[in-house]
Amino acid sequence: MTPAPKPWKSFEEQLALLMKRGLQVDDREAAMSYLERIGYYRLSGYWYSFRQLVLEQDDNGRVTHCRSNTFIEGSHFRDIVQLCVFDKRLRLLALDALERIEMALRVDIAHLLGEQDIHAHENPQCLHGHFSKKVQKKSYAKGRTWHQVWLSKYEDHLHRARREPFVVHYLNKYGRLPIWVAIEVWDFGMMSKLYAGMKSADQDQIATKYGAQNGRTLAEWLRSLNFIRNVSAHHSRLWNINVLERSAPLTDDAFWQALDNARPFFYFCLMQKLMRIICPNSTWGQRFQSLMEEFPQAQAGAVSLRDSGLMEDWQSWELWQQG
Template sequence: MVVTDEAAALDYLQRVGYYRLSAYWYPFRTFEVVQDSETGKLSTKAKDEFHPDTQFVDAVHLYLFDKQLRLYLTDALERIEISLRVDLSHLLGERSPFAHIENTKAHFHPGFANRPFRKGMVQTCFDAWADKYRGLVKRSKEDFVRHYHANHGDELPIWVAVEVLDFGAISQLFSMLNVKDQATIANRYGVSNWKVFKSWLFSLSYLRNLVAHHSRLWNRNITSKPMLPKQGEIAWCDAFISDEDSHFKPFLLFAITRMLVKSICPNTEWHNRLAEHLEQFPEQHSSKKLNLSGMGVTDDWKEWW
């Protein structure tokens, strides 16, 4: 790998770290096919060399592109998270100030809330969520939490409680609601299938964790694959439905984020800013040329984005 400016390279290594940057120069390495001597299975192995003309700055530019990508997603996911807090507080708060800790049929579907949190566990999904919620309240340093406890009691009403929930806790709470309530909220965002919307929230929670921990986005494989609606239900989804590989790439999550943000803020320019950023994918000196396909971008994305 060519280092054209040694001082700048050392500066990046000291500030960003070798291991983090190595994820961005890894795709420029050459690979070979190897066969296991015992099983005979074939696999690919990275060699200790790079494609010709690969420069250190190629990795740096990819890193900076990915960093800006995370900043755009942070903005959008914050809007979605806050909007969902409002949805949940209004829907549950109309029935009971403490609906979120009342495991009754009026608020939660017994089959969702009372199923084992994990296979083989006695603890239910509701109890696991309640433990997480109380942990979030206990760890909170917010003035409004201390004020409420000091003036009104230990238990926070739903319209206060939602303000301590993270995206994961919101997703889990939504997944336990009655089907009618899940459908009501999903329809607000233009999704007619509540199961699809529940899956989307789970996947966006995963995306939020990646962003919060500054993890690489642009060419990673997604472990939380979102469910898609039937062909024709949501027009932009059709291209993904017919492309199985795109289900495991981050661009599908970006597209979901786009739809939800536009439903919250109809006049938003967020999706246009993100599109402009994607179109500025950095050029590389390396003979190995990378592009947006590593993110799962569909061929027709500019037509509907």
């Protein structure tokens, strides 16, 4: 039997419910303002860790931990807001690195493939046969190759950019965009998918530049980083998210081997690895370290940077050393 949907509640009722469940509100007016501007549901992702853990037994007698609606003693509304603000700054830091990584990889792909054919992104002969020739059975591919699916998305992006002066110029004068111009209408996902569809030798040539074992490894990194990019761009919770598009663990050194590839810190380490090649003089790594030092210290002790996969001695790792 489907349970009845939850009823609508006013902002005053939302705050009263939180207080009833044990959340301490030191500034009622400020708390109301955050509920009105950020929303109860979005904030609930940040107060989830502040809810008490209880044991629950199912019909088969299995006992599991679950979160009750009651808050851990000492939980404050301000702690939740501070965690939300920290997460916003973390997302902006991720987007800063990912923009530079995306731009650099776009140029690498366009430069390498453009030498083979100035319209290589449209030419199946320039790409791996599995990507450009094998018809897929999955319903969303609708009997097309992955390349044809990619081209359909490319046409959508091109249509959205149809009034951009550079698009108007190239389409009116030449009818098509060369790959080094076409990259300007791709997003991170399109870039990562085309890279994954390149011939192995071409992938490997680019992967070598970034310290990846081979092209397949770099393709994994890009797919994972696109997941992080989408989480960040859509303002979703990032700091302790369970990463769904995971890259294989690295074995370069003991630090890499100790990382959890299901947690966000692993992917910030990948960003730092790539940033040190793309922008060796960038202060991005320092800014990341500074932000970690500003992680909110909740009175209830409900949250910790360990939830993001951060290791206690990570700052002694050469990857994060300056100079």
